[in-house]
Amino acid sequence: MIRAQIDATFDSFRREARRLVAQNAEPADVVWEVTTGGGGQAVLFGGGDAVADAPHAADARSTFRVPRAFVEAAEIAAYHRDPRRWSLFYRLLVRLARGAHGLMDDAADADVIALRALTLDVKRDEHKMHAFVRFRRVEATNDAGDVVERFVAWHRPDNPILKLAAPFFQRRFPAMCWTILTPDASATWDMHALTFGPGAPRDAAPSEDALEEMFRTYYKATYNPARLNLKTQLREMPRRHWATLPETSAVPEMVAASFERVATMTAPEPTAAASWVPVARDLNVLRDAAQACEACPIHKGATQAVFGEGPRDARLMLVGEQPGDQEDTAGRPFVGPAGEVLMAAMERVGLRRQDVYLTNAVKHFKFEPRGKRRLHSKPTYEEIRACRGWLDAELEVVKPKMILCLGASAAQSFLGKQFRVGRSRGQVFETPWAPWFMATYHPSALLRMPDEAARAEATRYFDEDIAAAARALAALAA
Amino acid sequence: MEIKRKLAVLADAAKYDASCASSGSRRASQEGGIGNTEGMGICHSYTPDGRCVSLLKILFTNYCVYDCQYCVNRISSDVERARFTPEEVVDLTLDFYRRNYIEGLFLSSGVLKSPDYTMEQLTRVAKLLRVDHKFGGYIHLKSAPGVSRELLAEAGLYADRLSVNAELPTEPDLVKLAPEKTTVAINSSMGIIHDAIEEHGKRYAPAGQTTQMIIGATPTTDDAILATSSRLYTSHGLRRVYYSAYSPIPKADGRLPAKSPPLVREHRLYEADWLVRFYGFTADELTTKEAPNLSLDIDPKLAWALRHRELFPTDVNVAPRELLLRVPGLGVRNVDRIVAARRHRVLTMDDLVRLRVTLKRAAPFLVAAGAGGTAAAARLLDALSLEKRVRPPVQLGLFEAQAQAVSGEL
Known part of the structure; x- marks a missing residue:
């Protein structure tokens, strides 16, 4: 085994690799060890084809030519955090040195693919840094007593790429004094020279800039709520960067506005239940009146309407889909198997049944008879909408500060047909019904998922969301 | 103000x-x-x-x-x-x-x-x-x-x-x-x-x-x-x-x-526009007298390929670049990589997977070395379910359409 010690720069790798190639060292025998911290290289590897100057060359074998494509890709990939990159570079280098001409063109070669993947990662990271650095303006007094402006940003790239990415800002903002801080390193331009220093935590950067409110105004106005597409937004602007992007604090209200707009366009008004809902805003009166409701056909098969229950001043309202078999018989929500899952999850984070208001988007049990059993059957969107009058009445009495929807049916009752739990669960929305609004899976969905891995993942998300609700509730009380 | x-x-x-x-x-x-x-x-x-x-x-x-x-x-x-x-x-x-x-x-x-x-x-x-x-x-x-x-x-x-x-x-x-x-x-x-x-x-x-x-x-x-x-x-x-x-x-x-x-119509026009500018299609190839509008269900390249079954399946190891560009599921970058790589090796289906070709869409139109071959692809292509097989599993969501219009990869 040969230990090759380098300092995490391509330049350092190049010197060591040249020596090893000259010794004809087998890639499998070389272990690459980085002796100092990363941060990319200071000296570039020269642009040309020749890697052949080999000042310490022991023999003729050290003189070989490496294609430009390899050097250009590896120089960039060297900024990646992946510790396996050095052995990959060396393996490719040895193959090239041993005569694999044209290897770099073979887009289906596993090593070439691996190198391309690393290079693309770093390039994307660099591009995102160019895009997502947000300067904040600060004023300071210099030695001469003049007030001068500086622009400071904190950004966290995925890889230590600051040295690669900083020259872009020098070209773009030559007549500005600026500093970019990252956890690994910092760069400062004083209108004369670009210098690099140590990394800094996020709170080392200024916490605000008056222009950010103006940019948020623009951001909100340029958005088209009819074309909501969070998937693309998240793919292009990953959430890990949001903390330093001032405009993203406006996203929840923008999304909520979208759902409202979609809901108002799709909602059949008024809801069919309206003719059965009494004027009185008293939970006992409402519960009683709901027994007579015939706003949709579901009531025909059900034993009774299962109205919500819980304190009339509850801050948190949990809304499920509809009562199940056991609820239908007992006349109380969430007392069956799904209720058990929910109660267990609530208990784990210190939420008690008697502290929350529990109800369903649809008040009657919809089912299909199978022999002696009654199998749950999903209510249609029309049925959900028809029942909405009862939910509205409950909201008017309880006036919850927080609503947690369990499952798509509940969320769609509020936000319209477009809502998808898989896409939007766990996000907090500010809504007309409660300032804190979230949707998560329905506990019965967790019981029904056939795929073990999917179930485990959904359960984890469900627990996370219940915990988030518990935290938000505790914060309200504090 | x-x-x-x-x-x-x-x-x-x-x-x-x-x-x-x-x-x-x-x-x-x-x-x-x-x-x-x-x-x-x-x-x-x-x-x-x-x-x-x-x-x-x-x-x-x-x-x-x-x-x-x-x-x-x-x-x-x-x-x-x-x-x-x-x-x-x-x-x-x-x-x-x-x-x-x-x-x-x-x-x-x-x-x-x-x-x-x-x-x-x-x-x-x-x-x-x-x-x-x-x-x-x-x-x-x-x-x-x-x-x-x-x-x-x-x-x-x-x-x-x-x-x-x-x-x-x-x-x-x-x-x-x-x-x-x-x-x-x-x-x-x-x-x-x-x-x-x-x-x-x-x-x-x-x-x-x-x-x-x-x-x-x-x-x-x-x-x-x-x-x-x-x-x-x-x-x-x-x-x-x-x-x-x-x-x-x-x-x-x-x-x-x-x-x-439907927003998807806008999306189909962008796809067609892209085909004309980067894939060697002419505008009049993408619609027919009987169907002057682009299909909303399937993208215009697939629609064209289905109208020209006689050209497929084609062999990735010998097909000219111009024809590869017309294979549903192959983007310009894919085609260039295939053309470069096939100078060095005979491409198999596994190679195509490594090149990140979406085989689900492209397989009926392609032959590569090794398993399957022309007969298998031809069977796929002739299968009555062809349209369904190569269609996206769900109809393109309106919300996704815009983004793909920008990336333009087909």
Whole structure:
């Protein structure tokens, strides 16, 4: 085994690799060890084809030519955090040195693919840094007593790429004094020279800039709520960067506005239940009146309407889909198997049944008879909408500060047909019904998922969301 | 009116313009100034509709003397009106640019008094930025049709990109809905810009000219729309034609449809446009006499391939590049990698997987070395379920369509 010690720069790798190639060292025998911290290289590897100057060359074998494509890709990939990159570079280098001409063109070669993947990662990271650095303006007094402006940003790239990415800002903002801080390193331009220093935590950067409110105004106005597409937004602007992007604090209200707009366009008004809902805003009166409701056909098969229950001043309202078999018989929500899952999850984070208001988007049990059993059957969107009058009445009495929807049916009752739990669960929305609004899976969905891995993942998300609700509730009380 | 309110009103009014590109221009920063462009655009942010924020895209004013029926800013509409001063636009652009929020400015406007008067205002903004503030960032100016040759000649000296909207696909559409605009005036403005670009080279609107068409406001079919685009690309050297699905506006005129066309139609047009510009298709290959509209269910490349079964399956190891480009599921980059890699090895299906070819879509049209072979692919291709097999499992969501339109990979 040969230990090759380098300092995490391509330049350092190049010197060591040249020596090893000259010794004809087998890639499998070389272990690459980085002796100092990363941060990319200071000296570039020269642009040309020749890697052949080999000042310490022991023999003729050290003189070989490496294609430009390899050097250009590896120089960039060297900024990646992946510790396996050095052995990959060396393996490719040895193959090239041993005569694999044209290897770099073979887009289906596993090593070439691996190198391309690393290079693309770093390039994307660099591009995102160019895009997502947000300067904040600060004023300071210099030695001469003049007030001068500086622009400071904190950004966290995925890889230590600051040295690669900083020259872009020098070209773009030559007549500005600026500093970019990252956890690994910092760069400062004083209108004369670009210098690099140590990394800094996020709170080392200024916490605000008056222009950010103006940019948020623009951001909100340029958005088209009819074309909501969070998937693309998240793919292009990953959430890990949001903390330093001032405009993203406006996203929840923008999304909520979208759902409202979609809901108002799709909602059949008024809801069919309206003719059965009494004027009185008293939970006992409402519960009683709901027994007579015939706003949709579901009531025909059900034993009774299962109205919500819980304190009339509850801050948190949990809304499920509809009562199940056991609820239908007992006349109380969430007392069956799904209720058990929910109660267990609530208990784990210190939420008690008697502290929350529990109800369903649809008040009657919809089912299909199978022999002696009654199998749950999903209510249609029309049925959900028809029942909405009862939910509205409950909201008017309880006036919850927080609503947690369990499952798509509940969320769609509020936000319209477009809502998808898989896409939007766990996000907090500010809504007309409660300032804190979230949707998560329905506990019965967790019981029904056939795929073990999917179930485990959904359960984890469900627990996370219940915990988030518990935290938000505790914060309200504090 | 305070500046923040103006920004809210005039950014809202500008958001229906689909273009936000900041690419295609190279400009180094000037001594003592700020801003440059390096060819590739940068998306500094993304709004929840999945669209990128690259430029400060605003109207100079939404006051307008025209009465284009599809436009929310038409004179007969009662929207809130606002107007920037040139200095206000300059300050906003520089303030945003210095904080790295944007790549530059996309300035459009309602028509004040006359097209010439309006263009003078926009040009003044661009000149203040370029000359007084040594601004090197991206500037896109939108001209109304009918602006004088002199004014357009000046505007292009400061702007990276100029655009004149085609507005609607055909002359009868214009007559019906945009009484003040004519194909003649629009073409003449595009012609003036095209001539100036040819004459001055990179010193005049180096990122070229683009245009935008509203689709679905009239019954005009896709074949006519694509024919118009084709004509614009070839006769005026346009860089890009943008398609914008008509969206119903408040208190619309009876001549307009009450509903917007499906967004997926806009998406299919972008796909078709992409096929014409990068995949070697001609516009008239993508529709037929019997079906003058693009299919909403399947993309135009797949639709074409299904009409030309006799050409498939084709062997990735020998097929010419031109034919590979026509294989559903193979993008330009994939094709180039295949062509490079097959000089070094005989490609198998596994190799294609490593090259990230979407075999689910491409397999019925391809043969590679090893397992399967021609017979298997032919069986796939002949299977009655072919259309279903290669169709996306769910119909393309409207919300995803826009993003894919931008990436353009088919």
